[in-house]
Amino acid sequence: MTARAFLVRGLLAGLLAGFATFFVAHQVGEPHVETAIALEEAGSSDHTHAADADESSTGHTHAEDGTVVSRFDQRTWGLLTGSVAIGVALGGIVALVAAGVAGRIRSLSLRQSTAVVATIGFVAVALVPFLKYPATPPAVGNADTIGARTGEYFGFLLVSVVAAVLATALAVRLVRQVGAYAGVVIGIATYLVVMVVAGQVFPTVNEIGDFPADVLWYFRRASIITLATMWGVLGVLLVGFLGRLADQETATARRRELAASL
């Protein structure tokens, strides 16, 4: 097996995951984005007309100033672009990580080690950052704090990924010394302790104001469903594609052995 074989399958799995993510986000998430934008526009009409200059200087745009992209384009082609780009990029990265750990996690088969990578990836890259800094709909979030919030989000994401990699390496090492049960439990517990502490240390963001709680919950539920679709489809397809590859490699090796023995 070569790096190329992994990468090609990862890019394909990521492309298909991107399309699935677009479909789910469009069907499940967009109604709540539309509700939030309607609320935002209803709210902004009260007080921002008096402060037009102020509004344009914040760079907070919804097809009203700056570059105009229609709502139709944002929720169809724009959403598709974002979903597919993220899907292909994640697919490539996850496949290369799977290539790196193949045959290096004890006696796990290629299917098993790839499933471990995809599962840890979902938890460390999507789920845990979401629990600390959940997605916010349009109309929530102060444009003046976008710099700080971006830094905090990606900082927390980086801590989560590094902690997951180190905890996994620790678990693989411990499994050899103290057995699979204790090794895996200690590895997972280490990651959880690090992330709970990091979650306490990183600043809290609360810019929700009087945004309706039901719309916020529907939007966030749709967002985590979207993220789960991305990682779920990517993981399932990559395990399937790489599993077939492993089967072919095994069959070829057996035929060679048989031919050599004749």
Added chain:
Amino acid sequence: MSQTAAAPVTGATAPTPIPLRELAPWAIFFGLLGLLVIFFVSADQGAISIPSGTAIHEWVHDGRHLLGYPCH
């Protein structure tokens, strides 16, 4: 007896690891490329703008919100 039972050929055994020397250039180049793509979709023209303007931000706006990235 054992030969007939072993008929299904599967990749259930641990694969041979790919040497890290062989994997490294692929991982570095495509890892950086992937991170760059994720940057443009997730964060560009929010906190940092390359290029300036709002076209990329507006185009991927809904994906940025629904995929959980800080948007505005």
